[in-house]
Amino acid sequence: MQMDDKKHIASRARTSGVPIMDAEAIWRALRRIAHEIIEQNADLKSVVLAGIPLRGVEVAHRLAEFIRDVAKIDIETGTIDVAMHRDDVGTRAELPMVHASKLPLPLEHRTVIIVDDVLFTGRTVRAAMDAISSFGRPARIQLAALVDRGHRELPIRADYVGKNLPTATREQIQVRLQNVDQEPDAVWLFKE
Amino acid sequence: MRSGCLKNEMNWNRKDLLGLRELSADEINFILETADAFKQVGTREIKKVPALRGKTLVNFFVEPSTRTRTSFELAAFRLSADVINISATTSSLTKGETLKDTARNLEALHADILVLRHSSAGAAQFLAQRLKSSVINAGDGAHEHPTQGLLDMYTIREKRGRIDNLHVVIVGDILFSRVARSNIFGLTKLGARVTLVGPSTLVPREFEKLGVTVSNQIDKVLPDADVVNLLRIQHERQRKEYFPGISEYTTLFGLTKERAKLLKPNCLVMHPGPINRGVEIDSEVADGLQSVILDQVTNGLAVRMAVLYLCGGIAA
Numbered sequence: 001m002q003m004d005d006k007k008h009i010a011s012r013a014r015t016s017g018v019p020i021m022d023a024e025a026i027w028r029a030l031r032r033i034a035h036e037i038i039e040q041n042a043d044l045k046s047v048v049l050a051g052i053p054l055r056g057v058e059v060a061h062r063l064a065e066f067i068r069d070v071a072k073i074d075i076e077t078g079t080i081d082v083a084m085h086r087d088d089v090g091t092r093a094e095l096p097m098v099h100a101s102k103l104p105l106p107l108e109h110r111t112v113i114i115v116d117d118v119l120f121t122g123r124t125v126r127a128a129m130d131a132i133s134s135f136g137r138p139a140r141i142q143l144a145a146l147v148d149r150g151h152r153e154l155p156i157r158a159d160y161v162g163k164n165l166p167t168a169t170r171e172q173i174q175v176r177l178q179n180v181d182q183e184p185d186a187v188w189l190f191k192e
Numbered sequence: 193m194r195s196g197c198l199k200n201e202m203n204w205n206r207k208d209l210l211g212l213r214e215l216s217a218d219e220i221n222f223i224l225e226t227a228d229a230f231k232q233v234g235t236r237e238i239k240k241v242p243a244l245r246g247k248t249l250v251n252f253f254v255e256p257s258t259r260t261r262t263s264f265e266l267a268a269f270r271l272s273a274d275v276i277n278i279s280a281t282t283s284s285l286t287k288g289e290t291l292k293d294t295a296r297n298l299e300a301l302h303a304d305i306l307v308l309r310h311s312s313a314g315a316a317q318f319l320a321q322r323l324k325s326s327v328i329n330a331g332d333g334a335h336e337h338p339t340q341g342l343l344d345m346y347t348i349r350e351k352r353g354r355i356d357n358l359h360v361v362i363v364g365d366i367l368f369s370r371v372a373r374s375n376i377f378g379l380t381k382l383g384a385r386v387t388l389v390g391p392s393t394l395v396p397r398e399f400e401k402l403g404v405t406v407s408n409q410i411d412k413v414l415p416d417a418d419v420v421n422l423l424r425i426q427h428e429r430q431r432k433e434y435f436p437g438i439s440e441y442t443t444l445f446g447l448t449k450e451r452a453k454l455l456k457p458n459c460l461v462m463h464p465g466p467i468n469r470g471v472e473i474d475s476e477v478a479d480g481l482q483s484v485i486l487d488q489v490t491n492g493l494a495v496r497m498a499v500l501y502l503c504g505g506i507a508a
Binding site (some may be wrong): 081083084085086087089090092093094095097098099100101102130131133134135136 | 506
């Protein structure tokens with residue numbers, strides 16, 4: 001019942017949303033990030049693209065495809081669960097769903113690039129770094145996001161950004177990706 | 193497609209886990225999927241996550257149990273919760289305090305999660321209705337032992353890839369077994385075919401009302417089994433009029449080396465432990481290739497982490 005309600009509200013809201021990026025813009029932004037990753041990482045074989053569920057995992061796979069096309073290297077991807085590492089245990093009203101993390105091990109001497117769809121407060125990224133460190137000690141951790149909407153609450157910044165999007169805190173950003181949402185690729189902005 | 197394996201549908205809205213009888217198949221599956229995520233934590237260099245940091249769990253065991261208590265304890269540690277253990281001998285129950293008073297005292301200490309093992313059926317439900325804390329039933333009399341049922345199902349699903357349409361044979365003292373009851377409720381909901389085997393005094397025909405088959409001829413049932421779950425013969429609970437005697441039991445119902453030859457090669461052999469070697473199962477079988485008894489122990493930890501997280505993860 002609850003899920004149906006949520007879907008209903010989401011589809012109603014969709015009509016009042018403003019499209020910020022379409023499939024073409026997302027494709028170009030991710031291709032550019034892939035080029036930047038290649039440029040910034042001389043040892044591409046040591047790179048792991050670790051996506052945050054759900055959409056970060058899909059973005060990581062797409063980046064890996066672009067990198068494979070351009071650099072002819074099969075870059076490794078993984079999944080990093082942040083739900084178990086969140087810092088709002090005492091206050092949360094809704095329980096976040098947990099997913100199994102999957103990372104190629106060992107992480108020593110590797111570069112882990114955390115990949116998410118939207119970068120906002122930075123708390124998810126902090127949780128992701130915490131999760132990664134429970135697997136080992138990578139040589140470095142970088143951060144890639146399709147959209148950076150600002151309003152950081154922690155000293156975190158992205159190394160690779162698809163689009164910088166100044167927003168008000170009350171506004172909402174929604175990323176839709178075909179493989180995850182069964183909807184055309186798009187980034188939407190909702191007022192209120 | 194490639195992201196299709198990741199789901200984001202929360203199928204849980206309970207503060208307590210009292211039994212599997214009242215859960216839906218969706219809820220059971222959701223616990224098992226959540227346990228997958230927590231099982232992975234056990235393979236990390238640092239086997240601990242802050243998911244329940246600052247929460248207090250009380251292991252309140254009015255009946256002795258080392259295995260279940262330590263499994264809950266380790267599960268809580270891995271979720272960063274603080275743990276207090278209270279056993280029957282150390283509690284004031286021996287001084288005449290009622291269960292409710294003891295529990296209210298525990299709540300006054302701001303315990304968030306109460307894991308209860310009790311000799312009376314319904315004890316967990318009694319407390320769940322009266323306390324704000326989450327109550328997890330770790331075995332109440334002959335009623336239910338839901339986390340054991342869940343870890344058995346998790347192990348079957350892990351080893352065989354599914355539960356639906358598998359034939360699960362449960363052997364032993366069904367009448368007094370909460371493990372059997374939780375397994376029966378859970379397995380039938382997930383579509384397994386269940387056969388109960390044992391002396392007719394301990395496996396009454398009445399159980400057929402639960403949608404299972406009852407048999408007292410183990411040699412006829414074993415060749416068709418996908419899973420054999422052997423229950424421990426609980427010497428401490430047996431009354432003479434029900435029980436044929438140990439050596440007679442082994443002859444009639446024990447999974448001996450010879451009898452194990454009747455099993456299909458991919459049939460799983462399970463046991464909730466502790467094992468009575470040479471009674472319900474021969475050593476060669478318990479330690480054999482078909483045995484998943486130690487996997488059950490490992491999986492118990494993951495399942496209990498999932499249950500503690502789902503029931504106790506929300507701010508009260």
